[in-house]
Amino acid sequence: MKLHQLRYLCEISRQGLxxxxxxxxxxxxxxxxxxxxxxxxxxxxxxxxxxNGNRIVExxxxxxxxxxxxxxxxxxxxxxxAVAEEFREGGSGHLNIAATFTFARYILPEAFRNFVSRHxxxxxxxxxxxxxxxxxxxxxxxxxxxxxxxxxxxxPDLLFLEYxxxxxxxxxxxxxxxxxxxxxxxxxxxxxxxxxxDVGSHxxxxxxxxxxxxxxxxxxxxxxVDVDVVKAFVEAGLGxxxxxxxxxxxxxxxxxxxxxxxxxxxxHVGCLAIRKNHYLRGYAxxxxxxxxxxxDRRAVEKAIATARAAA
Numbered sequence: 334m335k336l337h338q339l340r341y342l343c344e345i346s347r348q349g350l351x352x353x354x355x356x357x358x359x360x361x362x363x364x365x366x367x368x369x370x371x372x373x374x375x376x377x378x379x380x381x382x383x384x385n386g387n388r389i390v391e392x393x394x395x396x397x398x399x400x401x402x403x404x405x406x407x408x409x410x411x412x413x414x415a416v417a418e419e420f421r422e423g424g425s426g427h428l429n430i431a432a433t434f435t436f437a438r439y440i441l442p443e444a445f446r447n448f449v450s451r452h453x454x455x456x457x458x459x460x461x462x463x464x465x466x467x468x469x470x471x472x473x474x475x476x477x478x479x480x481x482x483x484x485x486x487x488x489p490d491l492l493f494l495e496y497x498x499x500x501x502x503x504x505x506x507x508x509x510x511x512x513x514x515x516x517x518x519x520x521x522x523x524x525x526x527x528x529x530x531d532v533g534s535h536x537x538x539x540x541x542x543x544x545x546x547x548x549x550x551x552x553x554x555x556x557x558v559d560v561d562v563v564k565a566f567v568e569a570g571l572g573x574x575x576x577x578x579x580x581x582x583x584x585x586x587x588x589x590x591x592x593x594x595x596x597x598x599x600x601h602v603g604c605l606a607i608r609k610n611h612y613l614r615g616y617a618x619x620x621x622x623x624x625x626x627x628x629d630r631r632a633v634e635k636a637i638a639t640a641r642a643a644a
Contacts, residue, residue: 336410338373339403341366342381346400350382350389408474408610425454426614431467431476432459434559435499436603439579441480444623452616471606477617479606480624485538490609492640494633496625497603499577502591504567509590511573517592519547526554526572528563540575540598564589577601607633609640 341355345366348354352370356363374381381396382389392400428448432441437459445457460470464484471479472488483493503522505511514521523544544551554572557563560580567574568588575598581591605621605628607613618630 334373334376335369336407338369339399340407341369342373342396342400343403343407345370346392346397350392352389405610408608411474426616427456427458428478428614428617428620429458429460429470429476430478430480430620431470432461432480433464433467433482434461434561435577435580436480437461438559438561439577440603440624444620447623448616448620451619455616468606471608474608474611477607477611477613478621481604481606482601483604488606491606492609492637493604493606494621494625494628494636495602495604496621496628499579499601499603500595501575501598501600502578502581503573503594504564504576504581504586505573505590505592506567506570507588507590509573511592512590514592517594517597519544519549519597522573522575522597523549523551525552527551528555528557528566528572528574529553530557530560530563530576543598607637609637 340359344355344359345352348358352366353363356366359366370381377395377399379395380393381399383391383393430441441459445459448455449457460467460476462470464481465486467476467479467481468484468486468488468491470476472490479491503511503517511517511521511525529540541551555563555566557566557574560576563574563576564580564586566572568586575594578591581589605624613633615630618633621628621633622630
């Protein structure tokens, strides 16, 4: 059994069982991959794919289990390389950060500016998506760190470090009936069109559950892909929205008004998602500390060790 055979198997799985796509992704030939898969099947004594003539129909159960273990082996191999690179290359390297729009737009610019000034030889790459997707990027190893609110989906291989709390506000147009309310209620909110972030976050799920527990049905009319889209919808008079407070910028959002709803909604909890079995370079720990001074290298490594022991 050879590592490149396992790599081929994992890539075929990622490419939807396409040998040609796997060959392209790995910069090799399709016949070469087919030959190595046949050799792996012969060595293991099991079929890895269900075939219908020359067509691959699906992976067998042994193949799925082997691919899952192989993915872990290949990740560990990458970590070994990372350790060597850290000592060989010193302060240079790559840092891949996955983040939801809110963090990317309102927190990362300042954090990146400070980080780049301290680590000019580190190339930073930003991957932006929903809470579930940025967590998947961290889980797959495509991102070193994911910045997100806790996703509704479970990711057992990730450690979520809570590092900030983001109070929420109710955003309304400059002229709106709710501006006359002394204290906004859930019932009052439910009587107006509501615009939400359709991102599959735990915070959005909690908000919907809050209405349900109060026997109220929110009048959700639109779902925006990010907070700036939602703000544009509110400004256009299409509804109101519950958003993180840091997304409201009075000068830029002069046509909008923010109402206090801390008595109704718990704050968004910002998390840093890290794969439990991932080797972080020294500059990655520096980046984390820039975001949360209490999360120094010792604190993060202790949290990772605790999470591994509990797994």
